[in-house]
Amino acid sequence: MLVTGASIAGPAAAYWLERIGYEVTVLERSPEPRLGGQNIDVRGLAKQVLERMGLRDAVLAANTGEVGTRFVDAEGATVSEFPAEAGEGDGPTAELEVLRGELARILTEACGDGVTWWSGDHVVALDQTDDAVTVTLAGGDEHAFDLLVVAEGPGSRTRGLVLGEEQPELKRLGMYMAWATIPRTDADDDWWRWMTVPGSRSVTLRPDNLGTTRATLGFMSDPVGFEEGTREEQVAELRRRFGDLGWEVPRVLDALEAGSELYVEDLTQVIAPTWSRGRVVLLGDAAWCVTPIAGAGTSLALVGAYVLAVELSRLSPGRPPTDAFARWEDWMRPMVEDAQDLPPGTPRLANPETRLGTALLRVGTKVAASRPVRSLAGRLTSGPDDERGLPDLPA
Template sequence: MTSGIASTGWTRVLPGMTPRRVLVSGAGVAGPALSYWLGVHGWSTTVVERSAELRDAGQNIDVRGAGREVLRRMGLEDAVRAAGTGELGTQFVGDNGEVIASFDAGENDTDGATAELEILRGELGRLLHERTRDTTEYVFGDEVTGLDEHADGVTATFRQGAPRTFDLVVVAEGVTSRTRSLVFPEADIRSLGLLVAYLTVPRTAADTDWWRIHQASQGRAVTLRPDNVGTIRATLSLLTDVRGIEDLDRPAQVHVLRRTFADAGWEVPRVLDALDDAPLYVDAVGQVRLPSWHRGRVVLLGDAAHCPSPITGMGTSLALVGAYVLAGELAGTADHEQALAAYETRMRPYVERAQQLPPGAPGLVHPRTRTGVRALRAAVGVAGSAPAKRLGSLLGAASFASPPAEAIDLPHYPVPVSA
C-alpha cells in the first residue's frame, strides 16, 4: 500500500475553520477530479483505491462539451490534447478492409464520433493524479468494507487500514461498485444486451490512425483504434442474451471469444492471436439507474451513480462535470443535504439526456444478418458521401453520432480568496 501526501496543500480555509474531510472511493477520473475541486474550495480529501497502484490501462475515451470546459477551468485542456491518441476520425470498413465511409474527427468541443480530444483512460487518470497528488491523500491497495453514519459524520472501515471518520463519503467507482452496494443495494444496472472484450494488440504496418469499425453479422463487430504509445486498442463486441460471460475466468472467456469470432474475417485473426498474452477486460455493457444519488452523508459520482454506457460517449464528460458541480455545491453551504440535493437537481437533466442511446443502438451497428450488414454499409456510405456532408453543414446538423455534451449550463462557483 502506498499513499500520497496527507495534506490539503491549500490555504483558502478561513482562520479558525477546520477543513471538512471527504473520503472518495475510486481513483479513476471522477474521484481525482472531485479531489481537485474540493481542494480549490479548501476541503481535505482522501482518495482510496482498491488497485495497488494507479491504473494506466484502458481504452480510448473522449471529452466533450461541458466536460471539456471543466478541463479548461482546471488548466488541463492543453495537457490532455498533448497526451491524445491522434485519432483522425471514424471509418467503417468492409470484409477486406476497404473503406466504406469516413467521418473526420470533430473540430470543436462536441462534434463527431471521434472527438477533438481523444485520450486513453489511463492517460487522463495520470494527468488528474499528477495535478492532485500533492494536495490529496492517496491510499492505494485498500478498499472500503463498511460505512457507519452517525451524528459526527461517517466512520469508514477498510480491508487493511484502521477505521476513520469523515464528514462525507463519495463513491466514485464503476458500474458494479462494491462500495455503492453498502448503501444503495437497490442500484439498477440495466443490461443493453451487448458484450464487449477490450484488449491491446501490437501495431502493424497495415494499421492507421483511424478508428476502424467492421461488422461481421450475427451481432458481431470489431474495432481497431490508435493510441499514443505505439499499440492498437481493439474491441470484440457481440449482441447476446447470454449472461455471466464477463464473470468467467480468463481461459473460459478466451475460449468463448475464439469460437464466436473465428470466422469474423478482416483483422480478427490477429486480435484472436493476441488473446493469450494481451491485457483483457470483458464487460457486459449496461446503464446505471437510481432515483437518488445520495443517502445521508454518502453520495455517488460518475459511473457509480449514472453510467450512460460506452455507447453514448458521455461517461467521461459526465464524470468531470459531476465532480465540478458536486464540489461547487458542497462549498456553497454548510448543509450537506441541501448541497447534495442541488447537485442532483443540476446534474439529472444532463444525465438523462446523456443516457439516451443513439437511434437503433446497440443493434444498429451489430447487424445479425448479412442483409443487415449490407444495409448498414449502404446507409453509412450515403451519410459519409461528400454531398451528404455538405448538406449537413448547410443545415447546421451535428456530425455523425454527436452526443448531447453541451446540454448543461455550467455555473461559476465562487472560489475563496487565499489567506
C-alpha cells in the same frame, strides 16, 4: 473527506474538493496505479471543465493521434469515413481522444498537496451519524470523515453499502464488449477502423500514443456470464464467436492467446433512484453508468465532479451537506437521463444479425458521411451540453 476510486471521477473530484478547501483522501482498491484502459473522449461542457482546471493542453498533448473514423467491410475496404475535423462539433472521433490511463494520470498529477492517496484497500462497512461517516476498510482499519464520495465503477460494492435496500436498476443493453491492447503493425494507421458483420458482431481497431493498437470485439447476446469467466475462457469464447472472420481479426485473437491485455464488460446502465444518502454521495459510473454506447461517461464524470464542488462551496454555514447534494443532483440528472435515453433499437440496429441488415447499415453510414449529414451528426455527437452553461465557483 474520503473519495473512493481513482480512475476519472475520483481524481477530478479530489482536485475540485481540494480547491474549495477540503483535505481529501483518495482510496483506490488496486495496489498499483490503474494506468491501463482504452480510448475515451472529452466532449461538450467537460471541455470547459478541463479549461478551468488548466488541463486542456495537457490532454491535447496526450491525444491518441486518431484522425477520424472509417467504417470498413469484411475485407477491410473503406465503406465510409468521418474525418476528425469534419462537422460543427465532435463526430465519432472527438477533438480530445485520450487513453483512460493517460487522463487518470493527468488528473492525479494535477491534484495538490492537500490530497492524500491510499491504495490496495477498500471499504467493507460504513456507519453514518449527523456529523461524520466512519468507514471500515478490508485491512481492518477504521477512519472517520466528514463526507464520502463514492467514485467507483458500475459494479460498485460501496454503493450497495450506501443505498441498502434501495438499489439501482441495472439495465442490460444486450451487448458484450471485449477491449484488448495488441502490438501495432505496419497494417495499422491512425484511423478508428470499424467493421460490422452478420451475427450482430463488430470489430474495431484504434491508434494510441503509446505505440500499440486498441482493439474491440463486440457481440449481441443474451446473458451468458462471459464477463465472469476466466481469461482463458473469455479468449476461447472470442475465438469461437469471431474465428471465422478475416481482415485483422485473426491477428487480434492470436494476440489475446499470446497474453495481450484484455478487459470484458456486459454493457449495463446504472439507473439509481438517488445519488446520495446522508453524508455519502455517488459520482460517475457508480451513480449513473451510461455505458460506452452513449459516449458520455468521461464527460459526465468531469462535469459531475466540478458541479459537486460548486454546490458544496455554496453550502450555507450550519446547513447539512444533503442540501448541496440535492441541488447537485437536480442539476446533473437531466443531463444524465439524456445520455441514457438511447435511440430505440440501440445497440441492436448498429449490430445487425443478417447480411441484409449489415448491408443496409453500410448504406446508412455512407449517407451519414455525406457533408450535409456529417455536419448535423457532428452537432448531435458533441457530448453532454446544457444551455445553462457551467455554474461558477464562488470567488
